[in-house]
Amino acid sequence: MTEAAIRKLAAEVLGDIAPEAEPGTLSDDEDMREALDLDSMDFLNFVIGLHKGSGVDIPEADYPKLFTMKGVVSYFSRDSG
Amino acid sequence: MNKAATKDATLTLTYREACRQAIREALISDPRSFVMGEDVGLYGGCYAVTKGLLEEFGPSRIRDTPLSESAFVGAGIGAAMAGLRPIVEIMTCNFSLLALDQIVNNAASIPHMSGGQFAVPLVIRMATGAGRQLAAQHSHSLEGWYGHIPGIKVLAPGTVEDARHMLKPALADPNPVLIFEHIVLYNAEGELDPAVESVDISKAKIRRPGRDVSLITYGNSLPKALAAAEDLAQDGIEAEVVDLRVLRPLDNATIFESVSRTRRCVIVDEGWKSGSISAEIAARLAEEAFFELDAPIRRICSREVPVPYAAHMEEAALPQVPAIVEAARSLVRPQ
Amino acid sequence: MTDFLMPSLGADMETGTVVEWRVKPGSPVKKGDVIAVVETHKGAIEVECFEEGTVSELCVEEGEEVPVGALLARLNGPGEPAAQPEPGEKVQEQAPAPRKAPAAEPARAPRERAPEGEAAPEARVAVTPAARRRAAERGLDPATLKGTGIDGSVTLADVEAAAPSAFARPPAEAAEPAAPPRKAKRGFDPDQMRQAIAAAMSRSKREIPHYYLTSTMDLGRAVGWLEAFNRERAPDERLLPAVVLLKATALALGKVPQLNGFWENGAFRPGPGVHLGWAISLRGGGLVAPAIHNADKTSLPDLMAALRDLVGRARAGGLRSSELIDPTVTITSLGERGADSVIGVIYPPQVAIIGFGRIAERPWVVDGGIEKRPLVSVSLSGDHRASDGHTGGKLLAAIDDLLQQPEAL
Numbered sequence: 001m002t003e004a005a006i007r008k009l010a011a012e013v014l015g016d017i018a019p020e021a022e023p024g025t026l027s028d029d030e031d032m033r034e035a036l037d038l039d040s041m042d043f044l045n046f047v048i049g050l051h052k053g054s055g056v057d058i059p060e061a062d063y064p065k066l067f068t069m070k071g072v073v074s075y076f077s078r079d080s081g
Numbered sequence: 082m083n084k085a086a087t088k089d090a091t092l093t094l095t096y097r098e099a100c101r102q103a104i105r106e107a108l109i110s111d112p113r114s115f116v117m118g119e120d121v122g123l124y125g126g127c128y129a130v131t132k133g134l135l136e137e138f139g140p141s142r143i144r145d146t147p148l149s150e151s152a153f154v155g156a157g158i159g160a161a162m163a164g165l166r167p168i169v170e171i172m173t174c175n176f177s178l179l180a181l182d183q184i185v186n187n188a189a190s191i192p193h194m195s196g197g198q199f200a201v202p203l204v205i206r207m208a209t210g211a212g213r214q215l216a217a218q219h220s221h222s223l224e225g226w227y228g229h230i231p232g233i234k235v236l237a238p239g240t241v242e243d244a245r246h247m248l249k250p251a252l253a254d255p256n257p258v259l260i261f262e263h264i265v266l267y268n269a270e271g272e273l274d275p276a277v278e279s280v281d282i283s284k285a286k287i288r289r290p291g292r293d294v295s296l297i298t299y300g301n302s303l304p305k306a307l308a309a310a311e312d313l314a315q316d317g318i319e320a321e322v323v324d325l326r327v328l329r330p331l332d333n334a335t336i337f338e339s340v341s342r343t344r345r346c347v348i349v350d351e352g353w354k355s356g357s358i359s360a361e362i363a364a365r366l367a368e369e370a371f372f373e374l375d376a377p378i379r380r381i382c383s384r385e386v387p388v389p390y391a392a393h394m395e396e397a398a399l400p401q402v403p404a405i406v407e408a409a410r411s412l413v414r415p416q
Numbered sequence: 417m418t419d420f421l422m423p424s425l426g427a428d429m430e431t432g433t434v435v436e437w438r439v440k441p442g443s444p445v446k447k448g449d450v451i452a453v454v455e456t457h458k459g460a461i462e463v464e465c466f467e468e469g470t471v472s473e474l475c476v477e478e479g480e481e482v483p484v485g486a487l488l489a490r491l492n493g494p495g496e497p498a499a500q501p502e503p504g505e506k507v508q509e510q511a512p513a514p515r516k517a518p519a520a521e522p523a524r525a526p527r528e529r530a531p532e533g534e535a536a537p538e539a540r541v542a543v544t545p546a547a548r549r550r551a552a553e554r555g556l557d558p559a560t561l562k563g564t565g566i567d568g569s570v571t572l573a574d575v576e577a578a579a580p581s582a583f584a585r586p587p588a589e590a591a592e593p594a595a596p597p598r599k600a601k602r603g604f605d606p607d608q609m610r611q612a613i614a615a616a617m618s619r620s621k622r623e624i625p626h627y628y629l630t631s632t633m634d635l636g637r638a639v640g641w642l643e644a645f646n647r648e649r650a651p652d653e654r655l656l657p658a659v660v661l662l663k664a665t666a667l668a669l670g671k672v673p674q675l676n677g678f679w680e681n682g683a684f685r686p687g688p689g690v691h692l693g694w695a696i697s698l699r700g701g702g703l704v705a706p707a708i709h710n711a712d713k714t715s716l717p718d719l720m721a722a723l724r725d726l727v728g729r730a731r732a733g734g735l736r737s738s739e740l741i742d743p744t745v746t747i748t749s750l751g752e753r754g755a756d757s758v759i760g761v762i763y764p765p766q767v768a769i770i771g772f773g774r775i776a777e778r779p780w781v782v783d784g785g786i787e788k789r790p791l792v793s794v795s796l797s798g799d800h801r802a803s804d805g806h807t808g809g810k811l812l813a814a815i816d817d818l819l820q821q822p823e824a825l
Contacts, residue, residue: 009292020699037699039751040656041727048651052342055290055321060646060654344546344572375546375572376565415566 001054006076010069013049017042028070050076091274096238097267099245100130100206104168107252108138111166114252117144117153118170127172128208128267154180154205158188158257161203166252174209174223174261188257189232200255204248210263210301210351211388211399220388220395222351224261224300225358228329234258235329236282239303241271243326246280258282263301263351285332287339291321294409295339297362298349299325302400306349309405318413328358336362337370344375345412349400354382376415379408418467420489422482425456425463425740426612432456433481434488436555443471445491450736452488453555457608458704460555460733461740469493542569550575555733609702620761624679625800628759631812633819635775635790641822658749659719661772661792663825665747666690666711668814674803675768675796675811676744684767684802687744693763694723695748696730704730705746705763706739716825750774757793767799768808770815 001009014021018036026035033043047066051058054076058066065071094102107114116131122145125132135143146153150171157169171177177184188201211220227235234256238244244262251258288303289310296306303324310320323339325331340346346366350359359380366378384398422432436453439445450462451471469491476488541559543551547570551558556578558570565571638660646654669676669690677686690712693705708714708722729735748760749772757773773793780789794815798808818825 018699033753039697039753040658041724044651044654044656045724051651053292055287058651060643372545372549375544376569412566416564 001076003073003077006054006073007069009050009053010046010072013046013053016049017045026069028073029068031067032069033067091272093270093272094241095267096241096244096262096269096271097128097130099241099271099273100248100262100267101132101134103245103248104131104134105137107166107168107248108134108142111252113164114166114168115142115144115160116168116170117146117157119146119148119153119172121145121170126170128262128264130206130262130267131170150176150180151183154183155187157203157205158183158191158201161188161201161257162191162199167203168248168252169203169205171205171207173219173221173264174207175219175221177205177207177223184227184233184257184259185230189230192256193232201257202252202255203257204251204260205257206248206260206262208264208267209261210265211383211395212265212301214390214392214395215264215388216390217387222300222383224259224328225350225352225361227259228331228358228361230329232256233329234282235327236260237299237326237328238262239266239298239300239324239326240288241269242273242277243280245273246277247282247326249279250282254282261300265301266304269304282327283330283332285323285325285327285335287321287335288324289320289322291319291343293319293321293343293413294345294347295321295323295336295343296347296349296405296409297323297325297336297339299328299358300351302349302351305400305402306405308402309409312402312406313409316410318410320409325358331358331362331365333365333369336366337373340366340370341373344373345409346374347379347381347405347408347412349381349405351383351400353385354380355385357382376412379412381405381408417472418469418491418493419487420451420465420491422454422484422486422488423463423737423741424484425454425461425737426458426616429456429458429484429612431481431483434476434478435460436557437474437478438462439471439474439489441471441473445469445471448738454737457605457612458740459609459698459730459735461735461737463737465491467491467493542567544569544571546572547575553729553732553734554578606701609698613703616763617761620764624762624764626762626797627800627805627808628795628797629805629808629812630757630759630793630795631816632791632793633816634780635792635819638819638822639775639790653717655716655720656723657775658751658772659716659723660819660822660825661749662692662694662708662711662719662723662747663714663716664815664818665770666692666714667818667825668811669745670712671814672807672811674807675798677767677802678744678765679767679799679802680765689744691742691744693743693746693766694726695746695760696727698731704735704740705743705748706730706735707743709738709742745770747772757795759795760797762797762799767802768811769797770811771795771797 017038021036026032032038047058047063056076065075104116116134120127121131122135122140122143131143154169157167160167171180188203191199191201209224210222224235224237227233234254236247236251236258238247238260247260251260289307291310296310298306306322310322313320321339321343323335348359348362350357352358359382363378363380381400381404383400386398389395389398432454434452435455438450438452445451445465446468447466449465451465452463453460454463472490472492474489476482542563543558544565548558550572554575556575558575561570561574561578563570564574642655642657642660673686674684676690677684689710691707691709692711693707695703695705697703706726708719708726711719714722743766745766746763746769748758748769750758752774754774758771760769760771762769775790775792777788778791779786780791794812796808796812
């Protein structure tokens with residue numbers, strides 16, 4: 001997936017989970033669970049949204065790679081096919 | 082993938098060659114198997130699939146039959162019931178109509194009617210489809226019709242990998258299995274991963290993941306759907322392409338999961354629309370995935386006319402890439 | 417003829433506002449059907465009918481705020497003749513509702529619907545199935561939205577655009593003005609909710625003599641089992657640790673039923689089932705603990721689905737009255753970034769609340785040596801009128817035992 005497509009997908013999924021959050025306030029290096037107050041259910045829903053939108057499987061062991069937007073972008077660029 | 086040694090590198094070969102290698106593998110590994118059909122021996126097969134096999138395996142393994150589908154399909158059924166593993170080739174599905182009684186009333190029904198006393202481990206391969214200007218009587222796509230009959234399995238390999246590897250599990254199945262090879266696909270080239278030694282014949286496969294619309298298809302409509310997905314991607318529409326691979330039993334799970342995600346669906350089926358496999362899929366979606374749909378279901382099928390002979394008219398009658406693109410776009414961007 | 421009254425949806429609910437009727441006079445209803453959407457300090461709640469019958473009349477207008485216990489609607493029971501108000505019942509001085517009288521009604525109806533000379537007949541708005549369902553979840557009427565789909569149909573995107581996501585907006589656009597539209601339509605008022613929580617918790621501490629027990633439990637087996645389970649499954653089929661804790665607690669309550677129920681009128685009334693209230697914190701502040709019914713009889717994947725569904729509806733609006741009325745006990749967990757332990761305050765009239773702290777790796781003695789194990793601190797706050805520490809201890813021990821055999825949950 002292109003970086004733009006990854007960011008768009010992540011933004012849409014996060015928008016469903018944290019609809020009241022301000023746009024543009026999440027920096028690439030921030031742990032989004034802290035920044036957006038995501039609990040484990042929210043984070044799992046985020047993973048599910050990414051999985052469904054990209055078709056890429058995401059093993060539990062990889063969850064820490066997705067805690068920041070930077071990590072998300074790099075994870076899906078790596079898996080692009 | 083290790084490309085260093087030639088042995089481990091992916092092979093590029095035609096769909097036709099893949100079919101031939103599948104038959105060779107069966108003949109080499111199972112002495113009970115043999116091929117029978119019109120022109121399979123001396124002529125090497127109407128579509129050259131069995132070319133060279135008579136020389137390699139001899140006349141008792143590659144048997145030319147008289148021009149009588151009902152007779153040789155019946156003989157194949159009998160051979161299977163007696164414990165052999167025949168690979169019956171019906172030149173094209175158009176001629177299978179002459180063996181319909183054998184296939185439906187005998188092959189599909191004997192295991193049931195005999196209370197399981199007789200298995201019919203028969204494989205029938207047929208060429209199918211249009212696109213070579215063979216005109217009305219020689220251009221049918223009847224695999225959808227066969228999908229209506231309980232007691233048989235219907236496979237539609239759309240890729241070189243499936244053409245190569247579907248035959249083995251089909252032969253291993255104790256029930257009759259029909260394999261439909263599209264005439265236009267015979268020349269198509271594809272890659273074989275040497276690590277793959279068998280395939281599942283119960284599931285559909287997502288050939289291209291996407292988010293906005295599911296293009297559900299099989300056979301020679303698969304490359305058209307993939308091309309349509311490429312076109313749509315240029316426009317920012319991500320189409321998911323689902324290769325059915327098996328028309329009976331249909332892989333409901335994959336179909337429903339895809340459409341539940343994308344919420345829009347275009348079914349591409351070279352058969353005529355009425356009473357087709359596309360109609361069956363649309364009905365199942367309406368039954369099981371109704372609340373997931375965000376747009377009506379669209380079907381791109383052949384025009385409801387006997388397939389024309391003239392090249393430009395045949396092209397107009399069959400499903401083509403622009404129509405698939407247009408249907409998908411109309412669902413994703415209605416305005 | 418029965419009266420349908422404004423239900424009490426929580427210990428300190430005093431009034432509610434009917435924001436939407438889902439039925440009209442003549443609608444048939446059965447037990448469990450949603451009759452109306454009522455706005456309370458807990459947000460918009462779908463109020464369910466408890467009986468079978470036909471709606472005879474609606475007594476309150478949409479938008480009207482009424483106290484708990486007020487008459488909302490009247491129902492005719494099944495097979496009941498069009499009844500007069502029972503003697504002794506509070507009589508509303510209103511015109512008798514349209515009866516199911518023979519010829520008169522059908523003759524009237526076509527004339528009423530006849531288009532000649534009347535305003536245009538109700539145009540039917542095309543709404544896609546997915547959009548319709550999402551609109552129902554969000555409490556929107558899809559017919560009021562502009563459709564951008566095929567044939568002008570209202571699509572999922574149209575419903576979602578009605579409550580735009582902050583992230584999806586292009587950064588150049590100005591932010592929404594002060595009052596987010598969502599709050600007025602479907603959300604809850606955080607100030608009101610805060611007041612309600614304050615009232616309930618104060619009452620709890622005033623009236624309930626709490627005792628507290630804590631226990632540290634080894635989740636090594638449970639965590640290992642979960643990892644193996646999740647490894648084989650796609651993300652949407654995976655289980656959260658919370659589900660294991662929920663199930664173990666539900667089953668443990670089956671063994672110690674004195675902690676599953678209510679203190680009412682000076683006595684303990686056991687709950688009709690193990691309906692676990694799961695404390696959900698709402699984004700923007702606020703707390704609600706709706707019930708997962710019969711959690712002891714629900715499989716882990718089904719519990720996960722129920723949890724996901726409840727959390728989604730708690731946050732978006734769309735909880736049902738039975739979910740607020742029915743919890744027989746509450747579980748609270750602050751999750752992985754909260755505290756080591758949480759010692760809760762009981763929600764009256766329940767008699768217990770179980771709290772789970774953070775699951776964290778700590779040193780633990782195993783077979784005489786020290787190993788690191790995932791441990792969790794579990795607390796029980798019990799109503800000392802209904803039970804003693806001994807009983808509470810039995811519950812914690814039962815939970816611990818169940819957590820050591822996760823495959824049996």
